[in-house]
Amino acid sequence: MTAATVLSWVLVTSQICLVSALVLAGMRAIRGPRAQDRVTGLDTMYVCAMLLMVVTGMRQGTHFLFEAALVIGTLGFVATTAMAKFLMRGEVIE
Amino acid sequence: MTMVPHPLVSFVIAVLWLILTGVTPGQMVLAVLVGLVAGAAFGKLTAERVRVRRPGLMLLLVGRVFLDIIRSNYQVAGLILTDARGRRRRSGFVRITLDLTNRNALAMLAIIITSTPGTAWIELDPDDNGLLLHVFDLKHDQDWSRVIKTRYEPLLMEIFR
Amino acid sequence: MTHLEQLPPSVAIIVAVLVAVGSVLTLIGALGLIRLGNFYDRLHAPTLGTSWGAGGILLGSVIMFSTLGSRLVVPELFLGLMMLVTTPVTLMVLGRAALHRDRAEGRIPHDPSGPAG
Numbered sequence: 001m002t003a004a005t006v007l008s009w010v011l012v013t014s015q016i017c018l019v020s021a022l023v024l025a026g027m028r029a030i031r032g033p034r035a036q037d038r039v040t041g042l043d044t045m046y047v048c049a050m051l052l053m054v055v056t057g058m059r060q061g062t063h064f065l066f067e068a069a070l071v072i073g074t075l076g077f078v079a080t081t082a083m084a085k086f087l088m089r090g091e092v093i094e
Numbered sequence: 095m096t097m098v099p100h101p102l103v104s105f106v107i108a109v110l111w112l113i114l115t116g117v118t119p120g121q122m123v124l125a126v127l128v129g130l131v132a133g134a135a136f137g138k139l140t141a142e143r144v145r146v147r148r149p150g151l152m153l154l155l156v157g158r159v160f161l162d163i164i165r166s167n168y169q170v171a172g173l174i175l176t177d178a179r180g181r182r183r184r185s186g187f188v189r190i191t192l193d194l195t196n197r198n199a200l201a202m203l204a205i206i207i208t209s210t211p212g213t214a215w216i217e218l219d220p221d222d223n224g225l226l227l228h229v230f231d232l233k234h235d236q237d238w239s240r241v242i243k244t245r246y247e248p249l250l251m252e253i254f255r
Numbered sequence: 256m257t258h259l260e261q262l263p264p265s266v267a268i269i270v271a272v273l274v275a276v277g278s279v280l281t282l283i284g285a286l287g288l289i290r291l292g293n294f295y296d297r298l299h300a301p302t303l304g305t306s307w308g309a310g311g312i313l314l315g316s317v318i319m320f321s322t323l324g325s326r327l328v329v330p331e332l333f334l335g336l337m338m339l340v341t342t343p344v345t346l347m348v349l350g351r352a353a354l355h356r357d358r359a360e361g362r363i364p365h366d367p368s369g370p371a372g
Binding site for chain 3: 002003004006007008010011013014015017018020021022024025027028034035036037039040041043044047048050051054055057058061063066069070073074077080081084085087088
């Protein structure tokens with residue numbers, strides 16, 4: 001077994017781990033129970049999707065998916081912060 | 095008002111622009127322009143100028159945070175796997191009164207505390223400068239307030255005086 | 256998988272270890288998000304993924320592409336820096352929002368002023 005085979009197996013396993021993490025975070029986003037739990041789940045989903053892009057790019061040997069990861073990261077930050085701000089100002093206290 | 099109100103910010107943004115686009119003469123001109131505009135915009139946003147007095151101590155701080163993050167990653171990962179329901183572990187809020195008042199130093203402390211797994215910055219009370227933390231494993235309750243008080247706060251005070 | 260075979264074996268092993276550590280930590284973080292009992296505990300779980308989870312994977316990517324292209328590839332460091340700065344902001348705002356809502360509804364999980372229990 002060469003080092004390249006080990007690395008390719010590790011990359012596949014890592015993709016599986018990240019997809020599982022994405023699913024678990026999605027379960028938290030669906031299950032709740034409160035709005036802040038859903039937002040935390042969504043934020044973790046963004047992070048997992050971003051890392052999945054990076055690992056997929058490593059597996060395919062391209063650097064193009066990196067831009068996608070950058071966009072996902074930026075959008076995730078803006079979206080989560082906006083939602084958290086809305087939770088603070090939006091519905092409980094008018 | 096000088097031509098370059100925030101030289102460090104402008105420089106960092108220009109360098110990042112070049113890293114993301116590639117170094118060609120045209121992009122270099124664009125990077126300088128973007129850096130200048132972003133620096134001017136940044137000047138409109140912030141009330142306080144960032145003054146780093148001791149860049150050498152900054153490296154020490156980064157090294158400390160790096161080690162602490164590795165250690166608490168290991169601890170929190172172990173606790174999640176072995177004791178998720180919290181039978182042997184107690185989590186809860188801790189309140190610490192800070193002596194730090196510089197806004198940039200507080201922002202830095204917030205980044206350090208939140209990016210270390212196991213502690214989360216919840217709220218800073220502006221009246222008495224009391225910081226509300228949530229700690230994942232309270233068995234070492236005293237430990238955490240001592241870590242912040244002795245490991246980070248004096249260093250930050252020294253850096254942003 | 257030709258590009259993986261171009262890597263020197265020692266570098267391939269280092270990259271493999273970094274990526275494995277990173278993705279396993281991210282998975283543990285997500286597992287914590289689903290297993291932990293209350294919101295404030297769960298707030299700690301994603302930091303595993305964003306500190307060394309992301310750090311390991313991005314570092315592995317930097318090492319791999321730098322070795323393949325025989326020049327230093329740094330955009331990943333930019334992504335890592337961005338995560339380092341943005342995640343605390345997100346979690347801090349979320350924590351404050353949660354505390355704010357709990358206070359407004361009159362249910363605070365533990366007494367923040369005294370020794371919590």
